[in-house]
Amino acid sequence: MNVTAWLVEGTWPACVDALRAHAPDGAALTLLHVSDPDVPGVAHGAFAGLLGRARAGHDPGSAVEGMEAESAAGLLAEAAERLGLPCERRAVTGRAERAVVAACRDADLLVLARDGERDRLGPRSLGPASRFVVDHAPCQVLLVWPERAPDVTTLPPEPPEPPQRR
Numbered sequence: 001m002n003v004t005a006w007l008v009e010g011t012w013p014a015c016v017d018a019l020r021a022h023a024p025d026g027a028a029l030t031l032l033h034v035s036d037p038d039v040p041g042v043a044h045g046a047f048a049g050l051l052g053r054a055r056a057g058h059d060p061g062s063a064v065e066g067m068e069a070e071s072a073a074g075l076l077a078e079a080a081e082r083l084g085l086p087c088e089r090r091a092v093t094g095r096a097e098r099a100v101v102a103a104c105r106d107a108d109l110l111v112l113a114r115d116g117e118r119d120r121l122g123p124r125s126l127g128p129a130s131r132f133v134v135d136h137a138p139c140q141v142l143l144v145w146p147e148r149a150p151d152v153t154t155l156p157p158e159p160p161e162p163p164q165r166r
Contacts, residue, residue: 001023001024001026001027001028001108001109002027002028002030002106002107002108002109003019003023003027003028003029003030003107003108003109003110003111004029004030004031004032004103004104004107004109004110004111005018005019005029005030005031005032005079005110005111005112006032006033006034006100006103006110006111006112006133007031007032007033007075007076007079008033008112008113008115009075010115010146011113011114011115011146012075012079012113013079013082013146014113014144014145014146014147015079015111015112015113015144016031016079016082016083017082018111018142018144019083019111020083020084020085022109022111022142023109028088029083029085029086029087029088030087030088030089030090030103030107031076031079031080031083031087031088031089031090032090032092032100032103033072033075033076033090033091033092034091034092034093034094034096034099034100034103035068035069035072035091035092035093036093036095036096037093037094037095069091072091073089073091076089076090076091077089090103096129097128097129097130097132097133097136100112100129100133100137101132101133101136101137101138104137104138104139105138107138107139108139108140109139109140109141109142110133110137110139110140110141110142111141111142111144112130112133112134112141112142112143112144113130113143113144113145113146114126114130114143114144114145114146115127115129115130115146116130118145118146118147118150119150119154120150120154120155121149121150121152121154121155122154122155122156125145126143
């Protein structure tokens with residue numbers, strides 16, 4: 001069995017803990033981090049917008065790319081240490097929702113955390129990228145709360161009964 005955990009800053013510990021708790025013995029484990037290519041792109045664009053007035057060789061986009069790669073590697077290392085099991089570490093760049101779905105091509109299970117509103121139950125507990133992944137993942141999905149789940153009293157009230165026709 002191949003199990004992938006999508007790790008995002010702020011919620012990754014819950015994914016690692018769920019991976020350790022729910023992955024069967026002997027499963028091939030993958031820790032996945034996705035970096036957004038737009039962040040360094042903005043810095044590259046700002047540099048290019050200076051129309052040659054900036055000093056050559058000091059493109060801040062390159063520095064941002066390096067910092068992003070270091071951050072991803074650090075997060076993956078910390079997650080692997082917390083997991084305490086043999087695993088593959090994958091850092092990819094791309095649109096998160098598409099990169100995660102593509103990375104699950106050979107996975108049997110994907111673990112991800114809720115990343116939206118976390119103070120009540122409901123569909124808004126998933127952000128747009130996570131919603132896309134849940135809807136399009138080519139494997140089973142284990143969706144975890146990054147902290148204790150809200151109480152069931154946070155459900156919205158039931159809709160009123162429709163009027164009966166006579």
